[in-house]
Amino acid sequence: MMNSPAEQPLVVIEKLIKTYKMGGETLYALNDISLQIRRGEFLCIIGPSGSGKSTLMNMLGCLDYPSAGSYRLDGEEISKLGDNKLAHIRNSKIGFIFQSFNLLPKLTARQNVELPLVYRGVSSGKRKEMALAALDKVGLKDRSGHRPSELSGGQQQRVAIARALAGDPPILLADEPTGALDTKTGAEVMELIKALNKAGHTIILITHDPAVAKQAGRIITLQDGRIAEQGA
Template sequence: MDNMIELEHIVKTYQRGAETLHILKSVSLTVARGDFVAIVGPSGSGKSTLMNTIGLLDVPDSGTYRLDGVLTSNMSDNGLAELRNRKIGFIFQQFNLLPRLTALENVELPMIYSGIGKKERRERALVVLERLGMGERGHHKPSELSGGQQQRVAIARALAGNPSLMLADEPTGALDSKTSAEVLELIVQLNRQGNTIVLITHDMHIAENARRIVTIRDGEIVSDERLDGAPSERLTEAVSR
């Protein structure tokens, strides 16, 4: 079995005053390469912490985490940064584009940190933007783009580094329903093209676009179900266009 994510007994606690909060209580989760997993749960369930752990933005107190076969425990900050850069593409709810840079430059950013030359960087960024239908908007600043367009740029940025894993945290949370559907369709397409996708949401309707839904509550996985049928078909029904 070729696994992209292998989480074993991940524990994460936070100290708030004298109180110890158990955010993740021994979570184990495996995600296969090419899969599309939605992690759902109410706020405070620990799904954001889980997503941060998977995204290597936060380090668990105990447990092991293998990403694309690489053991991430005891890695240095720099090692984690390099792994994030090479293996993970983030899609955030708030897009998290740098406001002073143009769309094109935002897409180039991860490639700057992986040391790709200026010319190749620009070419690749243009190709990805083109693929997402944003080729014409490369020279616009994020503030000159609509929410949906900004999220497309953010997805382009996530794709540009050719990551093994796409990590989407409430990607439609700041978008209206029509744009949400478009962005979701885009994510489904990316999965069909072979990208492994982990999507975090509190909205079951959005989660239903995935192949597999993992529900987390009070820091524990309470259900893990695989959906029937290709996600693209179900999406077509939902958007009906």
């Protein structure tokens, strides 16, 4: 009997390989990665520098193609899509949260949050409504008219999270989201991320910090491009 769409994993990766040629040698950034991620899961990917975390994040975020293997996102085979279709998938299925916030300095918080919706062709009035709703989720609706320079680091990361949330994508992909924050602010951001997960958002978080990783529901440890360990 086939699973219903709600029961099917959101992400299915099978025997994924990513290689690079360097000086006539083939280097394996990812080697035989198989992984499933359920809807509503909070998964953390951890590993030392050079373990393949960034490469796997690029694959999950549809920013790069695998050399071999399969990646299905929400039932769609990603590795066979062209660049335009891949860009559409990125914009509609994945909300990105970066370590360095990546906010545009001349835009207000609301305008920064609206950006993914502009690329989707959402009308001006609807964009504003959706952006304010996303800022409200992260507790910053009252700062919607402030520019990044008028916000603290923690507030900027909250704006970045609101931007990721704005179009209600199935996945929030967070790359070292607390890396540029002090300990207290980082803890507040992690509380927000956990609250979003409890509200039903699927979270994939990349980190090198064990204290951040242990807050996830499941941890995958990468070593030399392979999954070395996984568990709660």
